[in-house]
Amino acid sequence: MSGFRKFQNQAKGQEVAENERNPLHCYANGCPMFGSTSLGGGRFMCMAHAWATSDDWGRITHQLNESQWLIDLIADRNRCKSDTEWVSLATKFWTDYDDELIPTESERTRKGNCMTRMHYELLHRIGVKQKRMQPIEPKQIKARSVAGFARA
Ligand SMILES: [Zn+2]
Numbered sequence: 001m002s003g004f005r006k007f008q009n010q011a012k013g014q015e016v017a018e019n020e021r022n023p024l025h026c027y028a029n030g031c032p033m034f035g036s037t038s039l040g041g042g043r044f045m046c047m048a049h050a051w052a053t054s055d056d057w058g059r060i061t062h063q064l065n066e067s068q069w070l071i072d073l074i075a076d077r078n079r080c081k082s083d084t085e086w087v088s089l090a091t092k093f094w095t096d097y098d099d100e101l102i103p104t105e106s107e108r109t110r111k112g113n114c115m116t117r118m119h120y121e122l123l124h125r126i127g128v129k130q131k132r133m134q135p136i137e138p139k140q141i142k143a144r145s146v147a148g149f150a151r152a
Pocket of ligand 1: 033
C-alpha cells in the first residue's frame, strides 16, 4: 500500500496494519507529530526532533506523547471553521487551565501569532525550549525627530 493511500485510509478511519509507518509522520520512532522539517535532505521530522540529537529522541517522543492534549488543542484549528473560532476555543481552554496562555487582544486579532505561541509552548513543555514565549505584540513605533523633519 502506498504511503499516500495508507494516509487516505487512516483519514477515512479504515484500519491500517500496525507495522506500517505513516510516511507523513516524523521519522523519530513513536513520535505523534507529522514531519515538517528536513535538514540537509534527510527524512522529515517534527519541529521537536529535527534539531535534537538522536540520543534525546526517546525523551522527546515520550514528552510529546504526554502532551497529546496540547497537540490536540493545536490540531483543533483544522476542525474549527475559522481562526476566530479556534482562538475562542483556545481562550476558553487556557482560561480554565493557565492564565499566562490566554490569547492577548493582539493575538485575537493576529491569530497566527497565537498559533505560533501554542507551538512554542509545546516545545517549552517538552523541554526543547527553556523559556516560555511571551505574546507577540505589535511593535510600538515612537515618533522621533529625523534630520530635516523636526517635530513641531
Ligand atoms: Zn517528532
